Each structure stands twice: as structure tokens, then as C-alpha cells.
Amino acid sequence: MLELPVWLWITFAGMLGLLVGSFLNVVILRLPARLEAQWRREAQEELALQASDAPLPPGIVREPSHCPHCKHPLSAADNIPLFGWLLLRGRCRYCHAPISLQYPLVELLCGVLSVAVVWKFGPGWTALAGLVFTWMLIALAGIDLRTQLLPDQLTLPLLWLGLLLSLLPMYVLPAPAILGAALGYLSLWSVYWLFKLLTGKEGMGYGDFKLLAALGAWMGPGALLPVVLLSSLVGAIIGGLLIVMRKHGREVPMPFGPFIAMAGWIWFIAGEPLLQGYLHLTGLR
Known part of the structure; x- marks a missing residue:
């Protein structure tokens, strides 16, 4: 790893954690819906039933972020982890519908826990693996809370x-x-x-x-x-x-x-x- 002060690595871990937390929100919200739609189609095929022509829910990577209420695509400023929600005061810029507290909480949690991992293990491959471990646990906990x-x-x-x-x-x-x-x-x-x-x-x-x-x-x-x-x-x-x-x-x-x-x-x-x-x-x- 690069020879940088520990505090700089910890700061970087916090910023990276906020960014990853924003992505984890997408995973928590979209993965279960995508899986359930795929399971429904597979069940219909297995039972020889008429498959639904409805499109699958948005994927995790390709579809851009949008408001779940008005479906308007979000700007880059709206997508700034944690600060975007604060700047918008928890409401959509376009339809003014409330934005779930899940978004800033997951981002903040991911940032704080990422800092704790790097603080514990120090900069290196052990910390990097620990970050992946932490991020996956956050995604799993969030999905289970919402969908069991x-x-x-x-x-x-x-x-x-x-x-x-x-x-x-x-x-x-x-x-x-x-x-x-x-x-x-x-x-x-x-x-x-x-x-x-x-x-x-x-x-x-x-x-x-x-x-x-x-x-x-x-x-x-x-x-x-x-x-x-x-x-x-x-x-x-x-x-x-x-x-x-x-x-x-x-x-x-x-x-x-x-x-x-x-x-x-x-x-x-x-x-x-x-x-x-x-x-x-x-x-x-």
C-alpha cells in the first residue's frame, strides 16, 4: 500500500464508505424486486402458465437513479451521498415527495463502519477485505429488514x-x-x-x-x-x-x-x- 498518513487513509475510507453506501441503497431496494420478478417468471414457465409481459424491475447497474414517486431521473447533485439528502431537506426536487431516511442512514452507517475497519486493521489488504465483508453485511441486513x-x-x-x-x-x-x-x-x-x-x-x-x-x-x-x-x-x-x-x-x-x-x-x-x-x-x- 502507498505510504500515506493513517489519518488520510481513514478519511479516504470514510469517503469511500459514503459512496459505497449510496450503491448499497440501490442493491437493497432493487435486488429483491428483481429476484422476485425472476422467480415469478420461472414459476410461470414451470407451471406452463401465461408469462407476464410486464418488464422486469430496474437492474442494479444499468438503470440510472430516479425518484421512486415521480420516476424523474436524479441529477448528479441529488446523488451526492448523505449531503444530497440534506441539501434537498429529505424531499424530491421535482415532486417534493419525502425521501426515505434509509438513504442517508445506510450511507452514514457505511461510512462510519468503513472508518472503523481501517482504524482497526490499518491500511492494507486485510482492511480491504474487511471493507468488503462490512459492505456485504450492510446490504444483507438492509434487504432482510425490508423483505425478510x-x-x-x-x-x-x-x-x-x-x-x-x-x-x-x-x-x-x-x-x-x-x-x-x-x-x-x-x-x-x-x-x-x-x-x-x-x-x-x-x-x-x-x-x-x-x-x-x-x-x-x-x-x-x-x-x-x-x-x-x-x-x-x-x-x-x-x-x-x-x-x-x-x-x-x-x-x-x-x-x-x-x-x-x-x-x-x-x-x-x-x-x-x-x-x-x-x-x-x-x-x-
Whole structure:
């Protein structure tokens, strides 16, 4: 890497994170709609039904950004990450419809987490891989929050990338990466079937299994239990608050993927300090 001051690399990471966050908003909004339309067409073909002539929803790369309300193409100034939303005061320049808070929040989150990754690992290939890991987790969490989907198009590349990086090795050796991926998948798979046998209901989706498998490939089997415990704790707290505030009924399913992604990123960045702090508080070390 170029010999530049660390603060300059961190500043660059923040700016890059804002730009990537803008792209992640496109992925979060367009990928599920595109996939669902493709699945619908495939189902119609399989059942020999009349396929719909409606065009597919906009793709991720080719179609330019536009207002979801009036469909007017956005200018370059409107597309400036975070600042474009602030300059427009959260409303479309053309139809004055409100712009979702998702746009600036995802961009800001991506910028802040990108800074944290470079601060943690320093400039180098390890930080670059960590940025990709972070960005994919943000996209997966955003999609799951909106649609309760964790697309294979993101979870499987994240899994394979973690396994490939173990060959260098970058974060863990190949054996722990493979074992972490297998145990990550099988652990939630076992919980899923046990819950279904006891209640007749599905407690989570297969995308959750694949996401935890990907985290196991990146961090090894030792991260799986802390990630599951932390994600369950955060999920229980947030779910309880939503129920108390009556913004979420007890019978309404809540996606678990965002909590897995959140816990996985926290452990990726601060797992060792958290573990040492826990051992110190409990007197085990």
C-alpha cells in the first residue's frame, strides 16, 4: 500500500464508505424486486402458465437513479451521498415527495463502519477485505429488514470469499474456516428443525444458516457461539421494545439476519477485547 498518513487513509475510507453506501441503497431496494420478478417468471414457465409481459424491475447497474414517486431521473447533485439528502431537506426536487431516511442512514452507517475497519486493521489488504465483508453485511441486513430475504447472490459469495481468504491465510487458517462454515450452517439448521418439530412453525429461514456459515468461514468456529448469543440478546431487546411500544405485534415475524450481521461485525472488529473483558469481569482470567 502507498505510504500515506493513517489519518488520510481513514478519511479516504470514510469517503469511500459514503459512496459505497449510496450503491448499497440501490442493491437493497432493487435486488429483491428483481429476484422476485425472476422467480415469478420461472414459476410461470414451470407451471406452463401465461408469462407476464410486464418488464422486469430496474437492474442494479444499468438503470440510472430516479425518484421512486415521480420516476424523474436524479441529477448528479441529488446523488451526492448523505449531503444530497440534506441539501434537498429529505424531499424530491421535482415532486417534493419525502425521501426515505434509509438513504442517508445506510450511507452514514457505511461510512462510519468503513472508518472503523481501517482504524482497526490499518491500511492494507486485510482492511480491504474487511471493507468488503462490512459492505456485504450492510446490504444483507438492509434487504432482510425490508423483505425478510437473505439472497444467495450475497450470502454465498460472502461464504466462498471467507474460505478463499483462509488460504492466504488472512483471518483464520483453512481448517478453522471450513469447520466454522460447517458448524455455522448446521447449528442454526438444527435449531430450525427442532423448533419446527416442537411447534410446527418455521422460526427462521435458510438464509440465516448461510449467513452464519459465512461468518464462521471468516472468523472460525470460536466466533459462532458469541455471535449467536449476542444476536439473540440484541434481537430480544429490540423485539421487546417494539412490542412494548406497540409497533410490532407478537405474532408478526421479525427477521433475524440483521441481528446476526450486527453481532458478526461487532465480533469481527472487537471480538478479542470483548472476550478479554468478559473473562476479566467473571474472574476467569
